[in-house]
Amino acid sequence: MITKRIIPCLDVKNNKVVKGIQFKNHQIVGSIMNLAKKYSNDGADELVFYDISASTEGSIVNKNWVSKVADVIDIPFCVAGGIKTLEDARQILNLGADKISINTPALINPNLISQLSNEFGSQCVVIGMDIKFKDAEAYLFAKTGNEKTAYCTNKKAIDWLLQVQDLGAGEVVINAMGQDGVKTGYDLELLRSLERKCSIPIIASGGAGGPDDFIDVFKKTQVDGALAASIFHRNEFSVGQIKEALRANNVNVRI
Amino acid sequence: MTVAIVDCGGANLRSVQRAVELQNMKSIITNDKAKVSSASYVILPGVGSANSVMQSLKSNNLLDTVKHLTSPVLGICIGMHVLFDQSEENNTECMGIISGNIKKFNPELNIKVPQMGWNKVTFLQEQVKKLDDYYYFANSYYSQIYNHTLATAEYGQPFAATIQNNNFLGCQFHPEKSSHAGKRFLNYFFNEI
Numbered sequence: 231m232i233t234k235r236i237i238p239c240l241d242v243k244n245n246k247v248v249k250g251i252q253f254k255n256h257q258i259v260g261s262i263m264n265l266a267k268k269y270s271n272d273g274a275d276e277l278v279f280y281d282i283s284a285s286t287e288g289s290i291v292n293k294n295w296v297s298k299v300a301d302v303i304d305i306p307f308c309v310a311g312g313i314k315t316l317e318d319a320r321q322i323l324n325l326g327a328d329k330i331s332i333n334t335p336a337l338i339n340p341n342l343i344s345q346l347s348n349e350f351g352s353q354c355v356v357i358g359m360d361i362k363f364k365d366a367e368a369y370l371f372a373k374t375g376n377e378k379t380a381y382c383t384n385k386k387a388i389d390w391l392l393q394v395q396d397l398g399a400g401e402v403v404i405n406a407m408g409q410d411g412v413k414t415g416y417d418l419e420l421l422r423s424l425e426r427k428c429s430i431p432i433i434a435s436g437g438a439g440g441p442d443d444f445i446d447v448f449k450k451t452q453v454d455g456a457l458a459a460s461i462f463h464r465n466e467f468s469v470g471q472i473k474e475a476l477r478a479n480n481v482n483v484r485i
Numbered sequence: 486m487t488v489a490i491v492d493c494g495g496a497n498l499r500s501v502q503r504a505v506e507l508q509n510m511k512s513i514i515t516n517d518k519a520k521v522s523s524a525s526y527v528i529l530p531g532v533g534s535a536n537s538v539m540q541s542l543k544s545n546n547l548l549d550t551v552k553h554l555t556s557p558v559l560g561i562c563i564g565m566h567v568l569f570d571q572s573e574e575n576n577t578e579c580m581g582i583i584s585g586n587i588k589k590f591n592p593e594l595n596i597k598v599p600q601m602g603w604n605k606v607t608f609l610q611e612q613v614k615k616l617d618d619y620y621y622f623a624n625s626y627y628s629q630i631y632n633h634t635l636a637t638a639e640y641g642q643p644f645a646a647t648i649q650n651n652n653f654l655g656c657q658f659h660p661e662k663s664s665h666a667g668k669r670f671l672n673y674f675f676n677e678i
Contacts, residue, residue, distance in 0.1 A: 231604070231640070232622070232640060233603045233605070235602050235603070275602065297499070300500060301503060304504065304661070304662060304663070304664050304668070305621070305663075305664055306621055323496035324496055326500055328500075350496060352625065353599045353623035353624065353625070354496070400599050400623075430597055431599070431601045455602065484603040
């Protein structure tokens, strides 16, 4: 059967990899190429690059680094941030990305999802869902690359999930904003509440602090992959160490 | 010794070309009939949909050219699907080089569709067992296991991961994105088909 995926996430700002806590206070953690090569050699199943300079500043920025990444790694990777049109997506895919992920532009124009899916195939189209609780209900947030621009939409997470699925999305990343960078574990309750209705692959995001969090998310939910940033960027654990721990706990991973 | 990577409009041309370069082979990306016929190897990279790939081959007058190739041909993902008789994806009539039909994964088997990620591939014959490994898949449609199946994988049910009929090799996974396993598989294509 298919293996569970471990996906390092690289937030990119001005051509450097950065990391913040709960989407704030971004610090430079390294160069795009060095980290891409390192994670790929460590056994990452794919990589996600989130260009946070793009989505909050309203423009698609210079993406030449995408083709450089495509030249140095031989695993799939996804690019997110600032993709608003079919042409933006085509540009990124032609530079060598395997998937594109969209968040705010899909919330503003849901039909973009079906256009992308018809044009490039659903396997290319990932929807990022940034979620926070308000009155015990999970809502979607938009423009989350910068705390000043982030706002709560009136869309409930479960409704949006069903809608993007119908429109032809090939995968969703469920990002629990409250858990971002705090390393206290994935939001298992949120994931369980969403996965019941989900027929496309789900990637868990936000909260990974150590091997036990990965073991928990794969043992206690049905997610297909888990995304993490801080623990890899700070060399607390390698992708290989996480996978060894998962295999020792009978989670099917590629080693 | 040139490798013709057929431009069917898909977006993974660059990655496929890069993977070919790593095998120390010269390649061109083309949809020119003469260049495809005279190439030592031909790759159908296939990203998009079965009908868009068929449409592209047809509009470049490549259908007969590809069917009659005697050089080694590798169809990747949808590039493999179009070698069959027919695909359920928009009910597309395909090239009929390999008999059989391409079907859509059935979500009732308790699987997510599309299949996305690394799956374990098992080769059926002893001489290619060395290629057993995890490969990267991203597909909603698949070939069931017919007699030309070279390797299988499981996704709700067993399906064909690699097929071969004479000089035509097809893989459902993406060797260009399958790290070391993909390199070994491409090496097999260039040296043993």
